[in-house]
Amino acid sequence: MNVGFIGTGNMGRTLVEAFIRSGKLKPSDIIINNRTRSKADRLAETHPGLRIADNSRELVRETPLFFLCIKPGEFRPVLDEIRETVRSEQIAVSITSPVMIRDLEEWLPAKVAKIIPSINHAVLAGNSLFVPGNRLTADDQQMLWNLFSAISQPLRIEEEHTRIASDLASCSPAFFAQLLESLANTAVKETGIPQSSALSLVNQMTQGLARLLAEGGFTLQSLQERVAVPGGITREGLDLLNKEVSPVFHELIQLTHAKYDHDVKKVKHSLGHTAKKNM
Numbered sequence: 001m002n003v004g005f006i007g008t009g010n011m012g013r014t015l016v017e018a019f020i021r022s023g024k025l026k027p028s029d030i031i032i033n034n035r036t037r038s039k040a041d042r043l044a045e046t047h048p049g050l051r052i053a054d055n056s057r058e059l060v061r062e063t064p065l066f067f068l069c070i071k072p073g074e075f076r077p078v079l080d081e082i083r084e085t086v087r088s089e090q091i092a093v094s095i096t097s098p099v100m101i102r103d104l105e106e107w108l109p110a111k112v113a114k115i116i117p118s119i120n121h122a123v124l125a126g127n128s129l130f131v132p133g134n135r136l137t138a139d140d141q142q143m144l145w146n147l148f149s150a151i152s153q154p155l156r157i158e159e160e161h162t163r164i165a166s167d168l169a170s171c172s173p174a175f176f177a178q179l180l181e182s183l184a185n186t187a188v189k190e191t192g193i194p195q196s197s198a199l200s201l202v203n204q205m206t207q208g209l210a211r212l213l214a215e216g217g218f219t220l221q222s223l224q225e226r227v228a229v230p231g232g233i234t235r236e237g238l239d240l241l242n243k244e245v246s247p248v249f250h251e252l253i254q255l256t257h258a259k260y261d262h263d264v265k266k267v268k269h270s271l272g273h274t275a276k277k278n279m
């Protein structure tokens with residue numbers, strides 16, 4: 001089956017490469033289009049057989065299933081370009097949280113789903129967040145579920161939980177990378193330990209932590225209990241974190257949701273007075 005990707009920036013490229021790496025798609029199954037042609041060229045050079053469409057209309061003509069891997073503000077021009085070409089039997093998947101399924105369904109006659117991926121799929125890990133639209137048949141849903149099972153663990157969520165689930169699954173790799181980097185850099189400032197050592201210690205620790213959770217039989221809770229010796233040093237740190245970190249995460253979730261609400265409004269405005277009147 002041909003699968004199309006409109007937008008091969010960070011996440012479009014990650015998805016293309018994950019599907020190829022997993023063996024689920026061959027390069028010859030994939031058609032891409034990107035506004036900046038050179039990005040698409042580079043991806044096609046790395047994966048011989050992968051085809052580049054000259055524009056998104058051409059891509060849509062050749063694929064029963066296509067992904068919209070573009071940012072919220074980039075939807076309007078793409079939808080304007082493809083809407084006359086899209087057919088009702090096609091499946092359009094958005095990977096962008098602030099674009100509502102019902103808005104896409106107003107613009108496109110296609111069967112629509114939202115599937116929010118994460119950088120973790122680059123190593124065929126992490127949850128993909130699966131929000132099927134009403135037009136998808138049970139077979140369509142199964143096909144998409146199987147596709148994403150090759151690169152991730154799909155998790156069905158309600159559209160209203162897209163933001164918080166994305167914070168936890170998709171933004172958190174960056175949030176925790178920054179926290180860990182900050183821990184290492186603070187250690188350098190406080191103690192003079194070489195930065196390379198501090199970064200290496202934190203990096204190796206994180207890899208071990210991931211394996212303890214994946215293969216070691218630990219939960220987040222049991223891991224804390226095992227490390228924090230009663231009356232010991234870790235407990236001091238855990239007590240401080242317990243007190244100080246929760247307000248930070250509270251504020252973080254408020255911020256991501258405020259930005260999301262802002263983006264939802266902007267997208268609605270850009271897609272507003274929809275299409276239908278011109279159809």
Ligand SMILES: NC(=O)C1=CN([C@@H]2O[C@H](COP(=O)(O)OP(=O)(O)OC[C@H]3O[C@@H](n4cnc5c(N)ncnc54)[C@H](O)[C@@H]3O)[C@@H](O)[C@H]2O)C=CC1
Nearest residue numbers: 007008009010011012034035036070071072074096117170
């Ligand atoms: N980066 C991440 O870890 C994740 C990103 N997402 C979502 O994926 C979406 C894309 O994010 P990124 O890939 O990080 O952004 P990006 O900016 O790296 O990629 C967007 C790509 O779309 C292309 N593009 C823009 N307009 C186009 C058009 N009219 N026709 C063809 N191509 C066009 C751009 O040239 C660019 O390569 C965002 O909405 C983001 O929220 C979702 C989950 C994780």
Ligand SMILES: O=C(O)[C@@H]1CCC=N1
Nearest residue numbers: 097166167170171172
């Ligand atoms: O930063 C962003 O907007 C996207 C959403 C999920 C991960 N990255």
